[in-house]
Amino acid sequence: MAEATLPTEIQLDIVTPDRLAAHDAVTWVTFPGKDGYLGVLPGHAPLLTELGAGELEYTSGNAKHSLAVDGGFAEVLPDRVIVLVQTAERAEDIDVERAEKAKERAEDQLKRFSDPEVDLQHAQEALRRAIARLETAKKYHA
Amino acid sequence: MAALIDIRRRIRSVKSTQQITRAMKMVAAARLRRAQERIFNARPYANEMMSLLSSAAARITDRSHPLLAERPIQRQLLVLVTADRGLCGAFNTNLIRATQAYLDEHRERETSIIAVGRKGRDYFARRPVKIIGEHVNIFGRLEFAQAQPIAKSIIDLYQEVKVDSVDFIYNEFKSIMTQRVMVERYLPIKPIVPASGESLVDYIYEQPPLEIFSHLLPRYVEIEVYRALLESQAAELAARMTAMEAATNNARDMIDSLTLYMNRVRQAAITREIIEVVSGAAAT
Numbered sequence: 001m002a003e004a005t006l007p008t009e010i011q012l013d014i015v016t017p018d019r020l021a022a023h024d025a026v027t028w029v030t031f032p033g034k035d036g037y038l039g040v041l042p043g044h045a046p047l048l049t050e051l052g053a054g055e056l057e058y059t060s061g062n063a064k065h066s067l068a069v070d071g072g073f074a075e076v077l078p079d080r081v082i083v084l085v086q087t088a089e090r091a092e093d094i095d096v097e098r099a100e101k102a103k104e105r106a107e108d109q110l111k112r113f114s115d116p117e118v119d120l121q122h123a124q125e126a127l128r129r130a131i132a133r134l135e136t137a138k139k140y141h142a
Numbered sequence: 143m144a145a146l147i148d149i150r151r152r153i154r155s156v157k158s159t160q161q162i163t164r165a166m167k168m169v170a171a172a173r174l175r176r177a178q179e180r181i182f183n184a185r186p187y188a189n190e191m192m193s194l195l196s197s198a199a200a201r202i203t204d205r206s207h208p209l210l211a212e213r214p215i216q217r218q219l220l221v222l223v224t225a226d227r228g229l230c231g232a233f234n235t236n237l238i239r240a241t242q243a244y245l246d247e248h249r250e251r252e253t254s255i256i257a258v259g260r261k262g263r264d265y266f267a268r269r270p271v272k273i274i275g276e277h278v279n280i281f282g283r284l285e286f287a288q289a290q291p292i293a294k295s296i297i298d299l300y301q302e303v304k305v306d307s308v309d310f311i312y313n314e315f316k317s318i319m320t321q322r323v324m325v326e327r328y329l330p331i332k333p334i335v336p337a338s339g340e341s342l343v344d345y346i347y348e349q350p351p352l353e354i355f356s357h358l359l360p361r362y363v364e365i366e367v368y369r370a371l372l373e374s375q376a377a378e379l380a381a382r383m384t385a386m387e388a389a390t391n392n393a394r395d396m397i398d399s400l401t402l403y404m405n406r407v408r409q410a411a412i413t414r415e416i417i418e419v420v421s422g423a424a425a426t
Contacts, residue, residue: 015187017286017368018180033348048194049348050357073194073358075345084190084361086286 006043007079012058014067014083021067021088022058029058029081031074032132040076047076051085053128055136066091068136070129091140094133103130146411149404153397160393166229167386174318174379180284181315181372188365193337195358200336201351208301209359212330217252219274219296219305220244221328223312223370224262225378226279231385233313233321233378234261240323241311245271254305258292258371281375289368296367297360300329310367315376319384324373328366331359 012029014022030039032054038047053070072085106127109118199205222241224234241262245253256275257263263276275295280288296308308329313321347354 013186015190017184017187017289017365019183020186035348038348045346046344047346047348048198048351048354050354072361073354075190075194082190084187084194 008042009079010040010042010044011080012060012083013081014056014069014085014088016085016088021085021090022065024058024060024065026058026060026081029056031056031083032069033074034071038074040081043078044076046078047074049074049076051083053125053132055132055139056083056088066136066139068094068129068133070132071125089133089136091136094137094140096134096137099130099133099137102126103134106130144407146404146407149400149407153400153404156393156396156400160390160397163386163389163393167383167390170379170383170386174376174383177284177372177376177379178315181369181376184286184365184369184372188369191358191362191365195334195355195362196337197345198351198355198358199334200338201345201347202355204352205334205336205355207356207359209297209329209331209363210333213303213306215248215251215306217254217305218248219254219256219299219308221256221258221292221296221308221310221367221370222262222266223310223374224257224259224265225374226260226281228261229385230378230382231388233381234265236321236323237262237311237313238265240325241266244309244311244325256292256295259374280371281378284371284375286364286368289371290364292371293360293364293367296329297363310370312370312374313377313381314373315380318380321377321381324370326370328363331362 009025009027010029012022012024012026013020028039028041030037032038032052034050034052037054038049040047051069051072051074054068056067056069058065067088067090069083069085069088072083074084075082106123109123110120110127112118113120220241222237224237228234238261241255254272254274255262255266256277257266257273258277258280260278263273263278266273275292277288277292299305300308307327310324310326310328312324312326314324316322
């Protein structure tokens with residue numbers, strides 16, 4: 001009986017302070033939880049998690065979408081997923097060159113880890129963000 | 143009686159001023175539309191943030207967090223959000239007056255100011271108040287990324303117990319005709335009302351609720367700062383639009399009355415000439 005009531009779709013909302021980045025009915029979504037990637041299908045148990053920088057993917061109809069997100073939060077309900085992130089860039093909108101540069105800059109900073117002026121935590125976060133964007137973009141261009 | 147040519151020159155000058163004010167009004171109107179859109183776009187994030195906060199708050203018993211901790215106010219921090227430019231009616235004056243009133247009201251507290259916008263900085267730079275931070279020229283391209291450093295600095299100051307309260311003074315966009323000066327306490331954060339009743343979903347928490355709660359709070363401050371900046375931007379543009387509209391109308395009235403005066407002067411000159419001719423003819 002319980003199976004009959006399971007929803008077949010998830011209403012996915014990705015919100016950032018600047019815009020509603022996605023508002024879609026999806027059949028599957030995965031996102032970068034802070035402690036590892038999480039995949040969600042319709043009917044998932046309610047869940048609340050923090051997100052790290054990484055790649056968010058979802059399938060809507062037959063189309064697969066991919067976005068690079070940085071840290072935030074996600075709320076999962078059986079028929080709804082709400083993702084709160086600071087930035088969400090669609091794979092096709094990512095400026096690969098800029099991401100490469102950001103990655104180099106962050107790596108460069110990390111190499112000079114003994115320099116007291118370098119904010120290590122900041123550099124690490126920047127590196128993670130850059131890598132997330134590059135990985136996401138690669139999927140689209142491949 | 144003024145010479146005809148002087149009046150003509152005057153009319154021309156008023157006309158070119160009117161062209162400027164009309165252009166400024168149009169620019170403000172176009173940018174206002176975008177600013178209103180941005181307020182609208184930021185709303186889902188803010189709402190969702192609030193609902194996550196209150197549902198996390200309901201899960202934990204010990205809601206003491208450094209950002210919620212109230213203490214007697216000895217050192218207060220004001221974040222004054224003004225415009226970078228003038229020509230927007232009483233927008234900046236109202237803010238500065240409210241700030242001054244607030245300062246007078248709490249003389250016993252040691253006050254420092256973070257000035258957002260050039261006008262507020264310029265005013266208090268010449269007064270005996272400590273300006274410990276300034277963010278000018280951010281309204282041209284206002285983004286969430288500009289709210290973050292402001293949020294970070296107030297959070298740091300509060301957590302390091304360098305200040306005991308943080309208030310925002312800004313103009314709220316009520317409608318195109320009205321802006322309202324708001325004085326709002328940002329830190330300590332007012333107690334989060336825990337979600338209750340049937341809406342309370344039994345979540346699986348990937349991280350402990352307390353951890354999520356304490357990570358949500360700074361994000362909440364960020365979005366609140368961003369909201370104040372957005373409100374102020376929209377209010378400024380609305381104020382400028384209204385002020386420039388009034389200026390354009392005043393210029394029109396002035397042109398009308400100057401034109402009337404000019405015609406009168408011209409007619410008087412003609413009449414005088416005719417009288418001279420007629421009386422000259424009569425004399426012979």
